[in-house]
Amino acid sequence: MSYHFGRGWSKLTPYLLLLPGLLFYFLIALGPSIATAFYSFTDATGIRNAPVHWIGFDNYREFLFMGRASLDNLEALKRTLIFSAAVTIIQFALGLFVALIVNQNLKGANIFRTIYFMPVILGVVIQGLMWSLFLYPLGGPAAKLLSLLGLRSEFLGGPPAQAFAWVIFIQIWANMGITMMIFLAGLQTIPAELYEAARIDGANAWQLFANVTWPLLTPSVNTNLLLNIIGSLQAWQLFLVLVGYRNGTQVLGYLIYATGFGQTSGSVTSSFRQGYAAAASIVLFLLVLVIGMTVQYVLQRREERILG
Amino acid sequence: MSKKMFSFLSLLVAFATLLAACASPSTPTAAPAGGESAPAQPAGKVTLRVLVHQNPPMVAFMEEFNKKFQEKHPNIVVDMSVVNANDLSTVSQTRLSANDIDVLDIFGFSNAAQPYMKQVDPPNWQQLIEAGLLMDLTGQDFLKYYDQSALQDAGSYNGKVYAVNLGRVSYSGIYYNKKLFEQYNLKVPTTWPELVTACETFKAAGIPCMTAGGKDGWPIFVGAYGLIGSIYPDQAALVEGLWTGKIKWNDEKSLEMWRKMQVYARDMMEEGASGIAGDAAPGRFASGAVAMFPGGTWYAPAIEAAQPDFDWGYIPFPGSDNPEDNKYLFGKYDQGWAIAANTPHREAALLYLAEFSEPANYQAFVNAVGFIPTQPTAQLNTKIGAEVAPYLANFRVGYEQYWVAPKGAGQFANPWASYFKPFGTDDDPKALADKVQADLQAGLDAVNK
Structure with a gap:
């Protein structure tokens, strides 16, 4: 060369x-x-001119082992994993399903693609505002629908598990369009002749999907899985916009933001603790790294097995 | 390790060190010394960057004030930013650090570490002062207009004045709809049983008893601060008792508080209150849709603006069965002004504060926002002023201004009504009290190790 x-x-x-x-x-x-x-090894406050001292592993010790606050942090860690698993699985399945539908030769398919993708182009604040209005418990559209059934709900302001479930739903709504688009791009690279040949061999719809579509979508599957997992592990903006700092709803990403900028567990008003927040960030980074690398390794092996 | 890898890692570490060095201090910038008098006019054209928090009547007043200030000083343009109250400390920190602000709104200094507290971090205002980011205002001529006690309690540190506090507010009272109370022949409640009866009467008539801006989170639990106050009138002693173990959140006296808080959250607060934004709640109360509105005195101008003819009153939260315990108002020093130590527009910033502090301007400010004034010559001649006047002798600084959580305390270590359903998950006062005390105790144990 x-x-x-x-x-x-x-x-x-x-x-x-x-x-x-x-x-x-x-x-x-x-x-x-x-x-x-x-x-993460210092007591930095993030304030310019404030002295910074090296404190070794103190921040990590406090984050992981000190009192009930550390148990709250581990709860947030657990909640982060639940959030990530729920978002990844549902968003992946829904994105694939919608991509398969809008990939059909249907009238108005482009309009549907646009509609499904539209939430992606909205900013997080707009998304949050829209859903806050939709879920307004005093006469908002969702409240009115529920009232027709004789039911009512506080929605985002209700019990933490309920608020958490709404954030999962909205996160999926907001990002499903990207998953769909990646799948759609993958679907459009599959040659039509393969489907024709399979049909001639007598394959039904499920066999077409299982033996043609699914294996050839492998690169899109891998991309989507990695993006969904990493994106959902790091999510925090929607929590800030939709529910704020509430016990029982924080994920690790939001906990880091809240800690770094003056709201800490059990305190009404507090100080800036960016060194501590940095330690929490490193814990999140390690979590993303371990999960991301493992998933990538498994997916690469799978891709090699299927596509050679 | 290969040579290439070593070189690469060295480069990374060098870069990280460079970044760290950029952010870490060399020598803190010394705040200008005090001992000055009236500020001078700035020489050239100046854009003065001012930061305030969202409080609709205050923002409206400031816009008007800025207009007049600019007319009087045509060489100064005021560029005012408004942020949500929850974000004020974060935005202050980042903009001060970036030298991107001249004058800022800062809440009255509170939450200072007490001798009985162990391993607590200094509050954020103290961190800002120690980093040399707030200007020393000691000796400025306009300070003479303010109460010395207010300057001392809410804006001083180590004998120097860093903030001018503009007023006290109560957050422990309840607004009530006079017409509805008359219509249902109800006495304005002075005890807890009377409050319960009033709420039951309104609910039976299909009128929600209370509302609050629950979407912002804090209005639900702050609404019940008066309930805590009626049970623990000496809030400084309460905080000390909690730290030293003399008071527990699950002792018999506290259990009474939790039981009443459950009634407040479950039965008194209207359904859907969690969706109402903080600045929408006064309007909802003023519409006459609900009978009462537990909230701070700062809401009064918004209520008046929403419905000028609406007839309302303001009472201390009657949390105790004994009316004598329900005569206290609890609150805090609210907004104040500080100046960035490194402002390039020092004269303009001082002029801005001096102009604002002129008694006539300050009086207009107090009239607009409903603060209990910190200038002794100012009159409390607003409607809210008349309502709180009978209780001013019993005004006390509240729990929130004293409390600092021990490190390691769990997230339930506060006396918050919002833990109860429908806002939280708890519906057993005893179980919740035990959980709150356990979360607090875990922190106390951790710092006492």
Whole structure:
């Protein structure tokens, strides 16, 4: 293979071209991540000029082992896993199902694709505001529907498990469009001849899906699973917008935000604890890393097995 | 480790250190010394960045004040940002750190560590002062207009003034609809049994008893702070008792509080209150749809603005069976002004505060927001002023201003009515009391180890 950038100093051209992007990546992604790891061993407050002291593993010890607050943190960790599992499974299945439907040669399929994708383009605040209005318990549309059945609910302001379930639902509503689009792109790469040949061999609809569509969708399946898992493990904005800091609803991502910016477990008003929040972030990062790497390993093996 | 890998890791660590160095301190910037008098006019054209929290009557007043200020000082443009009260401390911290603010709204200093508290972090206002981010206002001429006690209690640290507090508010009272009370021949409640009877009467007539802006979370439990106060009138002693173990959230006296809180959350608060936004609740009460509204005095202007002819009154929360225990109002020092120590517009910022502090302007502010004034010459001549006047001698700083949770305390370590259904999951006062005490005790045990 010939080298396109010449000889001598010219060889450096590709590296020079890569340099701005690399620096940008360092500046906005890798650098702050490393700084977060550093701060997790300090008592940093996030306030400029405030002294920063090295305190070793104290933040980790407090987060994981100190009093009932650490049990609350572990509860948030558990809730994060439940949230991630529920969102991933439902969003994945629903996205696939909708993609299969809108991939049919139906009249108005493009309109449906647009409608299903539309929530993705709305910001989290808009999504939250829309659903807060829809779920307004004093005469909002959902309350009126329930009242027709003689029922009522506080919706997002009700018991924490109920509020949590609503956030799962809204997270899926907000992001299902991306899952659908990735599946749709995958479906459109499957050659029509394969379906024709399978039909000639007498395959029914289920056999077509199981033996043609599903295996050939493997790259889309992998992409969607990874995106859904990582995205849902890190989710926190919808919790902030929809339910705020409420006992029994926090996931780890939101707990980190609340801790870093002045709301801590059991306290009415408190101080800024960004070192402690950084330690919690590292715990979340490790969780995402372990789950993400494991899932990626399993999916890669599966892809190699199916597609060779 | 290969040479390449070592070089790469070295680069990463160097970069991280560089970032850390950017954020960590060299030498704290010293706040300008006090001992000054009237502020001077800024020399050139200035844009003064002001931060306030969302409180509709206050924001409306500030917009009007800013307009007049700009007319008087054409070389100063006021750029005012408004944030939700829940976000004020976060936004203050980030904008102060970024040198992106000149004048900021700051709540009265509270939650300072007491000698009996162990391993507690300093409150955020103290962190900001110690980092040299708030200007020392000591000696400024306009301070003379304010109560020395207010300056001392709500804006001073280590003998220096860092914030000018603009007023006290009560958060432990209840607004009531006078017409509805007359219509149903009900006496304005002065005891808990009378309050229960009034609510039962309204509910039987199909009128919800109470409302609150539950969507913001805190209005539900803050609405019951008067109930805590009627049972523990000395709230500083309550906090000390909780820290030292002399008072427990599950002792007999506290159980009475929890039982009443359950009635408040389950039976008195209207269904759907959890969906009402904090700044929508006064309007709902003013519409006459509900009989009562437990809330702070700062809501009064919003009630008046929503329905100017609406006839309402304001009473201390009658949480005790004994009317003598129900004569206290609990509250806090509310909004104040501080100036960023590193502001490039020092003269303009001082001028802004000086102008605001002029007695006529301050009086207009108090009239607009309903604060109990911190300028001794100001009159409490608003409707809410007349309502709270009989109780002012019994005004006390409340639990929320004293409480600091021990590290390791669980998330239920507070006396919050919102733990009860339908806002929370609990429906057994004894079980909840045990849970709250256990969450608090876990923190006390952890810091006493």
